[in-house]
Amino acid sequence: MKFRNLIFPLTLALILGGLSAWLERISTLDVEEVKLDPAKPQYSMENLSASRFDTSGSLKEYLIARQGWQLPDQENVFLQNADLQTFINGEPQYSVNGLSARYHLKEKKVYFEHDVVLEKTEDNQRPAAIVKTKNLVVDTVAQTAQTNELIEFTYGKSQGSAQGAFYDHKSGKLDLPKQVKALIYDVKTSH
């Protein structure tokens, strides 16, 4: 057998050997997860809007934000200039907007961290109501809203302020723990 013939199978052997060595190399290689910079968003959205509908197909919630992003820690979704509007049977109920907000995915809490404005739309029974404060924590599961900051509220022509507030939507109770001041106009005649 001529040596040349040997060359072919030899080359084949070498190639196969090389291939298996390479394959083996691959299989034993530790896939090293490249850590993303925790301070930099994993993804970011600009001018986002989101709608949610109730079982009858009517608009229930409508969220718009100039920017939204999530950090690699997967715990929070951050929103800039967020405005959440809620509806019942398509009728506007109230809106909550803040310069910056953070939604904690596990806790299901929204942390409005910079100048919050809650607005209750006027209806045929009640005048419009507006509540302003620096920051607010909304627990979407317990349906509560809480702040320790100064809050200022208007209700038709009536107005007032307090240091801190805790609102429980399920029981319909609002507690104002400190420094309550209010100027109340008769709602029937004044709005």
Add this chain to the structure above:
Amino acid sequence: LESDRNQPISIEADSGSLDQKNQVTVFTGNVVIKQGSLNIRAHAIRVAQDKQGNQLIQAEGNPVHFGQQLEDKGYVEGSGNQVEYESSTGLVRLTGNAMVKRGGDVARGAAITYNMRTEVYTVLGSKIAGTASGTKNGRVSVIIQPSTVNKNSKKK
């Protein structure tokens, strides 16, 4: 004053709570309420409103103080450990060391009921009212100045 009713109500307190479902508001701690010439100072005030919009205001204090300018009869002021006002009947009830003063006239007793519509006072001693009275023997004490004195005291 008649015009008081149309004035806004100013409220200041250390803390407050609102129960929307039961339409009950409670203010606690150094509570000061003003409406026109009417002013009330108490430790705690509870305002309940029924479906027809009638209000029941209950104040507690050590004591509760209130005062109001009357249309043409000077200034009336009063105090009591508890003060209750029902908008549907126009009745103001003071209980516990109750006292009402207008010009030189003073009424003291365990309980005083004042009807804002008929301007009639009813003063009860502690035996009937069952609460403490500011008077020595628990009986009613009423001092009514002769009208001449009343006129002079109004001019001051």
